[in-house]
Amino acid sequence: MRWTRRRGIGHEPEGGGAVLLIVLVVLVMGVAGWVAAYAGANGKVPLGTTVAGVDIGGRDQYAASAALTDGLRRHGGEPITVSVGTFTTQVDPAQAGLSVDSVATVAKVLGPRSWDPRRLWRYYTGGDETQPVVNLDEGQMIAFFDELDAQAGQPARNAGISLSGGQVSLTRPKDGAQIDRDRAAGALYDAYRTGSTSVRLPLRLVPPDVDDAELATAVTTLANPAMSGPVTLAFAGSQVTLQPRQYADLLSIVTKDGALALDVDPTGLAALVNPSAQDTEPVDATISLAQGAPAVVPAKAGETYDEAGVTAAFLSGVTAEGAARTVPVTGSRTEADFTDQDAAQLGVSTAISTYTVPVPGSVGPSFGEAVARLSGALLRPGDTFSFNATVGQVNGSGTRLATAAWNAGFLAGLTDVSRTGSPTYAAGLPAGRDAMVGAGADLQMRNDSTYGVLFSARLEGSAVVVDVWSTKEFDVVATTGAPYAQTPRATVADSNPNCVGSAGQDGFAVDLVRTVTRIGDPAPLRTDTVTTTYQPEQAVVCQAAARPTNP
Known part of the structure; x- marks a missing residue:
């Protein structure tokens, strides 16, 4: 007769205790490894992470920032070769307002603290090359572009007129070329951020402020009238008439507010006119006999003239026509000491x-x-x-x-x-x-x-x-x-x-x-x-x- 043993409550299968023990051991070891992995990766940059060739992996935020700053000293000092048209020069990135923000760069790759196995996996296996966070000082970059424009750019040539010797000579306008600053700033920024050692900056055409049409207008309204005849400056007690041959070399046609305008050398004009010689002294009121009876003779104010008043009057008359070329000069009024009322009293x-x-x-x-x-x-x-x-x-x-x-x-x-x-x-x-x-x-x-x-x-x-x-x-x-x-x-x-x-x-x-x-x-x-x-x-x-x- 064969006996069969049945499982019952309170009985363990054969070998079950050993299996359970193994499972527990494995579980404990896994948890311990997980904890160890977390402890090794917590608050650190993934292993193998590099920024511009500088290895910052496996370091906490402060150590990584210090390592990056130290490692970038040489990288940050390397000049960038800049080409603009046919002009080439080298620039220190700092001179152009570019610098690496080490703290922000490390913060970008550091990531959050986490027990997530994926985070731990990335720490141990996911480090790679990372581009730095770049700071831009706009003021320094604008100053750099100003200097570069002065060397590589070509200013536009405005239309112009010369009246030297009484002859009307014309200068034709011409387009200029300047750095396209918006695009150039992006190109220079990207070159520095990616570690490029050279970059070509774009140019843009700059039209002149004064073109051919405005030149033709200025000839008709400024140059020809200025040379058409004499200008008479009327003072309180005298007049001074100037011929074109006398003042032609004192005139210039300049660009003001984007348009051609007539200008004159005030010192040279004053030498021709001698404003102080045209001054008049005030005359006190007095009393005289008129038709057998005393009557007040009114006082007369004096006038004092200067370069500014003479210049303003001349410029208003030199482009005028006919009688309008005789212009009163405004001076500083000086009142008489003894007035009409004083005389009457x-x-x-x-x-x-x-x-x-x-x-x-x-x-x-x-x-x-x-x-x-x-x-x-x-x-x-x-x-x-x-x-x-x-x-x-x-x-x-x-x-x-x-x-x-x-x-x-x-x-x-x-x-x-x-x-x-x-x-x-x-x-x-x-x-x-x-x-x-x-x-x-x-x-x-x-x-x-x-x-x-x-x-x-x-x-x-x-x-x-x-x-x-x-x-x-x-x-x-x-x-x-x-x-x-x-x-x-x-x-x-x-x-x-x-x-x-x-x-x-x-x-x-x-x-x-x-x-x-x-x-x-x-x-x-x-x-x-x-x-x-x-x-x-x-x-x-x-x-x-x-x-x-x-x-």
């Missing part, structure tokens, strides 16, 4: 004194001219009148004009500053009231009133009349006393055949007393005594010469 409104002195019929035209120079003399409050400065030298009868002026001023209340009486009394002149003028003697009076004083003078028949105009502020009483301190004349005999006898006259002194009061107030403001002493004039008695006795 002087209060010169009425004649407050007058004096008449007879003149001999022998006076010539020069006396009338002296009278005209005196007429219109204006004294502001505080001013001092000088006969010599106002009238100047008078040929003949100057004393008579000065006498009329002094007495008119004296009766108007002017303060006597300087008066010289005649050395001997002259018949026809008021005793004690005459005034002599000349090289050593000046007549001076000061206006101490609150109003202006205007002298007017005129010839009436055989007399000269001087009026003083103002606003009457004072009452003046002048009295001439009786002569005193008489000095007898001497008598001399003259036997000269050409003797002219003279009665002569005694010398004497006389006082002129003036009392000045303010209108409405009888109390004297001042009393002046003017003493004049006349020297005697000798008498001349003509005697016949004694006849010789015959022997």
